[in-house]
Amino acid sequence: MTGLLAGLDGNRLLRHVLGAVLITFLMTSLIVGLELVATQTGLSLRPRYHIVLYCVVVVALGSTAVFALAERSWRLPMLVGVVIAALLLVPLLTGNLASDLAFLLPFPVAPLNWLALLLPAFILIRAAQLAYASARPPAAAARRREMTRTGKLVSLGLGLLLILVAFAFPISPWGSRQLVDILTIVLIYIMLGWGLNIVVGLAGLLDLGYVAFYAVGAYSYALLSEYFGWSFWVCLPLAGLFAASFGIVLGFPVLRLRGDYLAIVTLGFGEIIRVVLINWYEFTGGPDGIGGIPRPSFFGLPFQANPPRDGGETFASFFGLSFDPYHRIAFLYYLILVLALFTNWFTIRIRKLPIGRAWEALREDEIACRALGLNPTNVKLAAFGIGAMFAGFAGSFFAARQGFISPESFVFIESAVILAIVVLGGLGSQLGIVFSAAILIGLPEFFRELEDYRMLAFGLVMVLIMIWKPTGLVSHRDPTIRLHPRGDGR
């Protein structure tokens, strides 16, 4: 035991932990410790200090772990101990386990609760490690961060496998109505993530109002079909075009601005679109939204039980199948899958074209770009417009799938979620986005109980990932063009 504690400065540790505990207590003492309860006469307060205690204990353990790592002299074994202690101490100290933990740890089963404790601990540890490492001068200034040939093959194989599985899934025995529905939602976010990745990941423009273009796409389809009765297939490209034009019209004046100004302006623009959608009642239906949006057909064959009134056939009758609502769900799934894959193909391809290289160059150094004859405004506009176009496609699909849209679906938090998917996936990484969308969107869809805690975890994870890896989870970069074949030692 002495070996583990060797080099530990007990006094400093105590000060460190006590400081953290005191601050946590003060911070939570009112907001968490006293619950505002609505009564007949107004608000009254109900004390809830056991939860404050829980927060304090968690912070005490976390800060011990951070301290341990920052000190370096006092290492992993102790940390494991700290985490285990955390698991034991929490129920001990708070007594009534089940109800108290429910405030922070909502999971229905114990192992998940444990995981929820371990995961932050792990991330904290890693964060501390990095904070420590960044305090030292970096050993090698710029190491080559590039995938090896096997790494590339593995990720390529994984990508192909995922695509195959995705195509086979609805017709496989596991394809249930509920699962396919969830996957459709995940795919919408994957597509949005891939679209935003062009703007944020490649061109380095922080767009906090991406959902506005999604809204433009959705309302384009809804309104065009309502007023002109145009079909989904006509409206889909139009929706993309509208969204792209919005992107360019907005982008033209603001893209000259510095990065963080751009973020705020795009955020403001997203809000403006939403406010207009809510208040322009005659045109957009206001907060009530638009309902009865027609579903897309399969090359003119609708998915419905009875043949259309004007004669003609349905999907089921044409193919000699008996009507099944699952057909439509699977069709929507395939539709978004194809749209998403198109986005992916487009991004991978355009990255290797001059405009893609210009985006990345602009992200690295705008002044150098100007000195090479690139027009920064045009290059940024292209990224902004193309990103918006994909949001428009996704939006019109969303409208078609839901059959009903309202401004509620296009709030800022949606933009933040899409941004989180891109950032957590590792800016610029296509496969990373698939994983983070699956985790951030898919998991909460399965565990409905998580809904309330999802955004809390979102915020926390965004902060922690940035501290841990400021460049995102998957942050290697492959050159868009090579002179020498990969892996020949050069």
Place this chain on the structure above:
Amino acid sequence: MTPLLTVEHLTMRFGGLVAVDDVSFTAEQSQITSIIGPNGAGKTTMFNCLTGFYQPTTGQLTLAGERGDFLLERLDGHRIVRDAGVARTFQNIRLFTGMSVLENLMVAQHTEQMKASGWSIKGLLGLPSYRRAEEEAVHLARSWLDRINLTEKADWPAGALAYGDQRRLEIARAMCTKPVLLCLDEPAAGLNHTESHELNDLLRWIKEIHGIGILLIEHDMSVVMGISDKIVVLDYGKKIAEGTPAEIRDDPRVIKAYLGEPEEEDLPDIVAEDLDLDPGAR
């Protein structure tokens, strides 16, 4: 024959500070024109006016190159490079450090490549005409990499190169825009003796083979005196002398600007040595 670049009465003010004060000079095709002067003399400011990063307060900048005549002060920054053909490097190197060496050279050929890719449409479809254009661009990049001995490291991130390599790569990148006038802002800063000799050779080679004009800001007198055809001396924003290296070497105004009032008779010889400033001192 009209000179390649004519600077007439160039003045740049920042509020009350006059950074460049009524400077006029010319730079010729196939010649290296150096601009020297103590720190704060307005050299980089003048470069920034020339390359469109600053809008000069007054003055006329005329470029008469193969691509026609241009009034540089009326063009946007990127158009000075794209249309008029003025390329530049930076005092503190500005490479795209995360991108590969080859990619850096490809970005420099953006304008032509963009046209060849049909504003990305031909490129997305993978038409052969774009493929050919890309191959040509790689070919040009490759020839520069061969010249600066970086072919082996073509796929490295530019940020991983050694300092001297980065300097040379930045020059090669500027040359990939196919300029008529190349402006170099202290290219020898931070280079050791061998490297600055290599740089001299490279600049002479560019001048002779490509026949373009080179405008050079430099503190390293061994570079300046060794390769310049003409030297312009600035002090406190004003031009105080202009001439061949031999003339500048003996000009009392220049000596005064660098060392203050001469006290001894035989200063010029000492000056020649002392002017060879240690780059680390800046």
Place this chain on the structure above:
Amino acid sequence: MEYFLQQLVNGVTLGAVYGLIAIGYSMVYGIIGMINFAHGDIFMIGAFHALIVFLILGAVGISWLPLALLIVLIVGILLTSLYGWSVERIAYRPLRSSPRLAPLISAIGASIFLQNYVQLAQGARPKPLAQMVSGGITLVQSDAGFAARVSYIQIVIVLLTLALMAVFTWLIKGTALGRAQRACEQDRKMAALLGVDVDRTISLTFVIGASLAAVAGLMFTLYYGVIDFFIGFVAGIKAFTAAVLGGIGSLPGAMLGGLLIGLIEAFWSGYFSVEYKDVASFGVLVLVLIFRPTGLLGRPEIEKV
């Protein structure tokens, strides 16, 4: 005329609140060059602290208003500034030398976290507070019976803002902290070499910003009487707009910008449409950024090449 005067009074009150929040944005931007996205939520937490402390005081029977206000002010500032300090310590300090995008994303994360933290702890429903101060002074009354009034709360808000501004100006101009802060704004590395404790100075900047936001939160609670976990978002954007309008990094500019945004909002609501008042503020932001990115009182930035 009366109507105009009434909008003027309302606008100035609103402007005082925005201005106090805007100072926090402006100071942080000046010193570390990033938008403290979570600042609006710090303001929201300040409002919650004020509400809870008022309720506690009500429960223990302290009802003399000046004393109650003082206690709320002190407790609110103390607890809220801890939030400001912690956000900086946890979410921003480790990222000080990272790529530009990283601290901004971390800030958005912090903002989302704080919002949902309060939503989880206190629920999503708006929380009403019984009116603490009532009455006011009638300035003018028209023949038609419409009166332009200044309520006592509005007077309290404006006076409190003026007092805070005085203290604050002294803090920046006249103390060692202010000097250290201005030094860090100019050149952080050099300041550190000259013995300024940069970490501490930045921390204190966040603490001061959060304190002002806490006061703004208190005013908001008093003025509107209803708060929820989401008030920080919109108020934050508007305050940021105010900071940009006044010239980000300039503190008198932040106050001026706040005032202008408050007035624009009041007059827009009064004369055009209440629904589109947010659009008006954002529209102003976009116009300012396009035509005068340095704001009204900001210094122009010379691009270093």
